[in-house]
Amino acid sequence: MPECQVRLLSKEDVDALLTEEDVISTVEAVFRGCAAGRVTQTHPEMLFADEGRENMFMPMPALLQERGVAGLKWVNMFGRQQPGYPAMFGHLIVLNSPENGGPYAIVEGTAITNRRTAGGHAVAAAKVLARPDARVMAVVGCGSQGRQGLNAFLPRYPLEEVRLYDRFPAAAEALAAGASARCPGVRFTVCEAPRAAVAGADIVLTATTSKETLVEGGWLAPGSFTAALFHFNDLDWRYARACDKWVLGLREADYGSILHNKDVLAKGADLKPGEEYGDLSDVLTGRLPGRTRADERILYTHMGMGALDVALADVVFRRAVETDRGQLFRFA
Ligand SMILES: NC(=O)c1ccc[n+]([C@@H]2O[C@H](COP(=O)([O-])OP(=O)(O)OC[C@H]3O[C@@H](n4cnc5c(N)ncnc54)[C@H](O)[C@@H]3O)[C@@H](O)[C@H]2O)c1
Numbered sequence: 001m002p003e004c005q006v007r008l009l010s011k012e013d014v015d016a017l018l019t020e021e022d023v024i025s026t027v028e029a030v031f032r033g034c035a036a037g038r039v040t041q042t043h044p045e046m047l048f049a050d051e052g053r054e055n056m057f058m059p060m061p062a063l064l065q066e067r068g069v070a071g072l073k074w075v076n077m078f079g080r081q082q083p084g085y086p087a088m089f090g091h092l093i094v095l096n097s098p099e100n101g102g103p104y105a106i107v108e109g110t111a112i113t114n115r116r117t118a119g120g121h122a123v124a125a126a127k128v129l130a131r132p133d134a135r136v137m138a139v140v141g142c143g144s145q146g147r148q149g150l151n152a153f154l155p156r157y158p159l160e161e162v163r164l165y166d167r168f169p170a171a172a173e174a175l176a177a178g179a180s181a182r183c184p185g186v187r188f189t190v191c192e193a194p195r196a197a198v199a200g201a202d203i204v205l206t207a208t209t210s211k212e213t214l215v216e217g218g219w220l221a222p223g224s225f226t227a228a229l230f231h232f233n234d235l236d237w238r239y240a241r242a243c244d245k246w247v248l249g250l251r252e253a254d255y256g257s258i259l260h261n262k263d264v265l266a267k268g269a270d271l272k273p274g275e276e277y278g279d280l281s282d283v284l285t286g287r288l289p290g291r292t293r294a295d296e297r298i299l300y301t302h303m304g305m306g307a308l309d310v311a312l313a314d315v316v317f318r319r320a321v322e323t324d325r326g327q328l329f330r331f332a
Pocket residue numbers: 087113117140141142143144145146165166167168171207208209210212214228229230302303304305
């Protein structure tokens with residue numbers, strides 16, 4: 001009987017082994033793989049843990065033929081969490097070989113979730129949908145994703161001003177203080193209301209956990225690129241129709257997570273499949289052009305998919321083998 005050996009990789013391993021460039025290039029490759037039919041994934045069912053349906057688990061499996069990896073991201077998201085615990089408390093990613101079926105790694109998933117989202121697929125989308133000369137960025141929601149996104153966008157655009165808004169001004173101030181120490185040439189402004197942050201901004205990142213609409217489409221300027229990481233929870237859903245191009249991440253994933261989202265439907269949203277301009281895989285494979293005019297208002301909404309997490313966990317695993325990081329666990 002062959003030995004089954006699993007490498008255990010922590011957040012520290014993920015942070016040490018995964019570069020920003022790895023994240024972007026891997027995310028882009030996953031979207032292209034999806035377009036080529038080389039990625040199999042089922043789109044997540046939510047397993048609710050409470051009667052109010054606020055606390056849930058979500059299995060996110062994917063098989064990536066080109067990378068030769070199958071895996072599962074096992075996520076929890078507790079809207080009504082116990083005091084002192086974060087809403088997302090310890091995501092895991094398990095990797096298996098599609099050749100012999102056996103598991104070979106368990107990778108801490110929260111760091112990968114953070115890296116592949118605002119600093120990952122949102123950046124990949126911005127590369128083809130935002131104006132390269134963007135000068136003003138707005139971050140609405142200054143938690144983990146706001147921080148990750150700001151850090152990833154700052155070095156990529158000639159930003160002169162960053163406006164930050166959070167319901168807790170201290171969160172926006174802390175984010176501004178950290179970033180301004182690294183980027184003294186950029187002006188950081190903490191705003192008292194979301195409108196002041198987004199009006200006239202070239203790049204807008206909405207990354208709150210609010211189910212109340214905070215940003216109206218009419219406030220978003222011609223030429224802007226908006227990455228709405230919590231889709232139409234905190235951004236008015238009507239902007240999907242009012243903007244010039246509404247781009248999903250991947251149709252099969254986002255129809256379920258965005259169009260059928262019960263909180264968005266409860267606001268009266270009646271968006272239908274086909275109303276989108278296209279998805280990021282269309283643009284990255286050249287099936288559809290990305291931005292074609294400087295004054296287009298472009299909206300990007302994507303709620304993630306297991307294939308992104310599995311691919312990035314596999315990058316971390318390969319680097320860990322090369323550098324002998326992590327702990328080995330034998331099943332027998
Ligand atoms: N699209 C994706 O692939 C993807 C992946 C992971 C997370 N997300 C989503 O991104 C969002 C942010 O995640 P996070 O990990 O950064 O969460 P977080 O809890 O670290 O940060 C959320 C921030 O939003 C702020 N906020 C909440 N309600 C607000 C309100 N009414 N007004 C202003 N600010 C408010 C909070 O104060 C906090 O600073 C979540 O909604 C999460 O579901 C999306």
